[in-house]
Amino acid sequence: MPVLTGVWVSVALFLAGLVLIVKGGDWFLDGAVWMAEASGVPRFLIGATVVSLATTLPELTVSLTGVLRGARDLAVGNAVGSVAANLGLILGIGVLWAPGTAARRQLAPRALLMTAAAVCLAALCRGGEMAFPGWLALAAILAAYLAGSIREARRGMEQRRQTMPQGRTVSRRRMVWELGLFALGAGAVALGSRLLVTHGSRLALLLGVPAGVVGSTVVAVGTSLPELVTTLTAVARRETALSVGNIVGANIIDLALILPACAAVSGGSLLIGPQTTGLDLPACLALCAAAVAPPLLTGRFHRWQGAALLGLYAGYLRLLLP
Numbered sequence: 001m002p003v004l005t006g007v008w009v010s011v012a013l014f015l016a017g018l019v020l021i022v023k024g025g026d027w028f029l030d031g032a033v034w035m036a037e038a039s040g041v042p043r044f045l046i047g048a049t050v051v052s053l054a055t056t057l058p059e060l061t062v063s064l065t066g067v068l069r070g071a072r073d074l075a076v077g078n079a080v081g082s083v084a085a086n087l088g089l090i091l092g093i094g095v096l097w098a099p100g101t102a103a104r105r106q107l108a109p110r111a112l113l114m115t116a117a118a119v120c121l122a123a124l125c126r127g128g129e130m131a132f133p134g135w136l137a138l139a140a141i142l143a144a145y146l147a148g149s150i151r152e153a154r155r156g157m158e159q160r161r162q163t164m165p166q167g168r169t170v171s172r173r174r175m176v177w178e179l180g181l182f183a184l185g186a187g188a189v190a191l192g193s194r195l196l197v198t199h200g201s202r203l204a205l206l207l208g209v210p211a212g213v214v215g216s217t218v219v220a221v222g223t224s225l226p227e228l229v230t231t232l233t234a235v236a237r238r239e240t241a242l243s244v245g246n247i248v249g250a251n252i253i254d255l256a257l258i259l260p261a262c263a264a265v266s267g268g269s270l271l272i273g274p275q276t277t278g279l280d281l282p283a284c285l286a287l288c289a290a291a292v293a294p295p296l297l298t299g300r301f302h303r304w305q306g307a308a309l310l311g312l313y314a315g316y317l318r319l320l321l322p
Helices: 002-038 043-055 057-068 072-097 104-125 136-159 172-207 211-223 225-236 240-265 274-298 303-320
Strands: 129-131 269-271
Touching: 002 057, 002 172, 002 211, 057 072, 057 172, 057 211, 057 240, 072 172, 072 211, 072 240, 072 269, 072 274, 072 303, 104 129, 104 136, 104 240, 104 274, 129 240, 136 240, 172 211, 211 274, 211 303, 240 269, 274 303
Parallel strands: none
Antiparallel strands: 129 269
């Protein structure tokens, strides 16, 4: 009975952490976007930088918290599993529901950067350890993505300089509210991450499930909820390109930032378990290929492609779960 009670307490606190992360991420994102807009920064630039980074905040915070609290397998599983969930589950649903044309000129550089990041990550983790200075290559990919996004945003700014507002008058009450929302969101994400990591690890121990499996499944899907909400909203409006752009951008940041950041806070290197090298990363590479090859070759996303992504993700889960 005490063990059963402990399981239910951990489940409740794990779910509470998940709710805090999702809701805190919303507050953090809303506050960040408002502050950027209030300062006169165009929405295009906000989407290319602030939004992309903010939607990956749950994954980054959970993985960093996991490493700092000794739950390395859960942290690594979350980082790579989130990419698999974004491609196999979220993009699969989006493309199956609303296939459409692909803007190859915009998609190609981002798709290539995402694939390069996945290949680079797999190569760096092959020996069971990600060590400095190898992960600097991932930092270079991230810098290239952010630089390209900012460069594209500046071109848009030049084209629309005459019509876009340069700033806005902000009341003191509104400023206090938005800054408070931003701080509350950041605090909720931090607290939720701690609950998620602590009780996710405890559940894994109580139920006999490896922490890496918990990280690659429940935690990974949970921290990918911002991308899921964005995708469902976009496909409901038949905005397939928007959902794809959000997922690809989030994956580049996931692949190129999270594990290098975890390695940095671990003293420069990060041990990588056999589940990650033998299953998670190969699945991630396969999903990357299935996600970007058809639209780059044919110029559109196909319903069969969505079904294939969901099938690959289901196969990955079947291999992953005992």
